[in-house]
Amino acid sequence: MSRAEEFASRWGLIVATLGMAVGTGNIWRFPRIAASNGGGSFLVAWVVFLFLWSVPLMIVEFSFGKKSRKGAIGAFVHMAGRKYAWMGGFVALCASAIMFYYSVVTGWCFRFLAAALTGGLSGEGESQALWSSFAGTPKSLVTHFLALGIGVAVVWFGVRGIERVAKVLIPTLALMVLILAVRAVTLPGAEKGLAFLFTPDWQALASPTIWLEALTQNAWDTGAGWGLILTYAIYMRAREDVSLNAFLIGFGNNSMSLLAGIMVLCTVFAINPSAQADIVGAGNEGLTFIWMPQLFAAMPGGGIFMVLFFAALSFAALTSLIAMLELATRVLIDMGLERRPALLWVAAAGLVCGMPSALSMSFFKNQDWVWGVGLMLSGLFFAIAAGRFGLDRLRTEVVNGEGCDLPIGRWWVTMIAIVVPVEAVTLIVWWLWAARGWDPDGWLHPLHAGNVGTVLFQIAIALVVLLLLNRFLGSRSGSSAEEVSA
C-alpha cells in the first residue's frame, strides 16, 4: 500500500475512527435510553458491555483490516476463506443500507443547523412546525443530496481527505459538546438532571431489560461490528497498534455519550422539569428536533447554544456518514474499480436508495429497525470469521504482533468464542420477541413497517442473494490467507 493510502499519523487514525464511532446515537439515543432505564444502574451495565461487546469486536475489526488490507468482503475472504464472502457481503450491505438513510438524518441536522443560525427556531412551536413541514417531505430530499454531496467530496480525496476533515471536525465537536455540557451543568436546577442520570436503582440491575438495553446501546453507538473500523484499519501503518487503539475508541466514544447525557438531561431538568417524561419519551427525533430547540429557546443566551448543539450533531452525523461511504467504496475498489468511479457508483446508490427514507418517515423507521437488527448479526459474523482464522493465531500474529502497545491475554479469545456470539443471539431473539407486541395482529406480515416479519423478510432476502453470489464475491474480492501463504 502506498503512503498516500495510509493515515499520515496515529492521531489521524484515532480522530477518523472516533468520528466514525461518535454519531447521532451518542447525542440523541444515549441520554434518552439512560434516563428511561434506571439512570445509574443503566450506566453500570453500559460500562460492563463496553468490555464484553464493543472493545473485543473492535479488536477483531482492527486486526482484520490490518492483516488483510481489504474491505469488508475481501477481509472475510482473507481471514475465513472464500466460502465466507457472503458474511462480509452482509456486513457491507448492512452498513450501506444504514448509509442510505443516515444521509437523510445528516440532512435533517444540516437543516436544523441552518434554522438555528438564522433564528428560525427561537419562537414557540417553531421547531415542531419546521419538523412537521420538513421531515418525510420532498424538502428533505435537498438536504439528503447536500449531505451525500459533502460526504462524497471528502471521500473523493481518499484516506488523506478523511483524515484532514476528521482532524478539524472531531476536536471541534468535542469542544462544542464540552461547552454545552458545562453550560447545562451550571444552569439553576441542573443538579436534578445529574441526580436523575447517576442515582442507581440497584434492584433494577436484576432486570434483564436494563442489561439488554445497555448491550444494544453498545452495539448501535460504538460502531463495533459494523465493518467501519475494519475499513479505516486498512489504512493503518504497519507499525500501528491494534488493542490500545480499540480501547481508546471505545472509551472515547463512551466519553462523548456521557457528556451528551449530562448535557441533555441537565438542560431538560433545569428548563422544563415537569415535561421530562414527555421529553425522554419523545423518541430520537422528537427529543432532538422538537424538544431541544424549545429548551434552548427558553435558556438565557440559548440561541448560541442551539447553534452549537446542531453544529455538534451535524459534525457527528457527517463524520459517521463519511465512514459508511468509504466502506462501500472500498468494497468496490477491492473488486477492481478505481476509487473515484467506485465512489460515484456508491453516491448514485445512496442518492436513489435514500430517497424513500427522505420522503416517508414510515419507510425511514422501517429501515432503521431492520438494519439495526442486522448489525447484531454483523457482530456475530465477525466473531465467526475470527474463529475460522483461529482466535489464538489472530491474537498472537496480529493483535500482539508488530506495533503492539497493549498485549491482550486469552480473555479476549473467550470473549469472541463464547460471550459475543451468545450476546448477539440473545439480542436478536430479545428484540424480535419484543417486536411481537408492537404489531400483535400482523407480527409476521413482511410488509408491515415495524414488526418481526419485515426484519425476517428483508434479512432473509439479503442472505439468500448473498449466498447465491458467494462464488462471484469470493473470486472478485481477493485471496484467503492460506492462498497468499501458499
Added chain:
Amino acid sequence: MTTTATVMMILICGLVWGGFVSLLFRAAKSEGRKRARGRD
C-alpha cells in the same frame, strides 16, 4: 444530589473519562517511542 448519586457520578465519569485520557497519553507516549526508534 444524594451521596450515592455523587459517588456514582465520580466513579462512572472517572472510569470513562479518566480511562480515555490515560489511554490517550499512553498512545502518545508509545507513538513517541516508535518515532524515536524509527530515527535510529
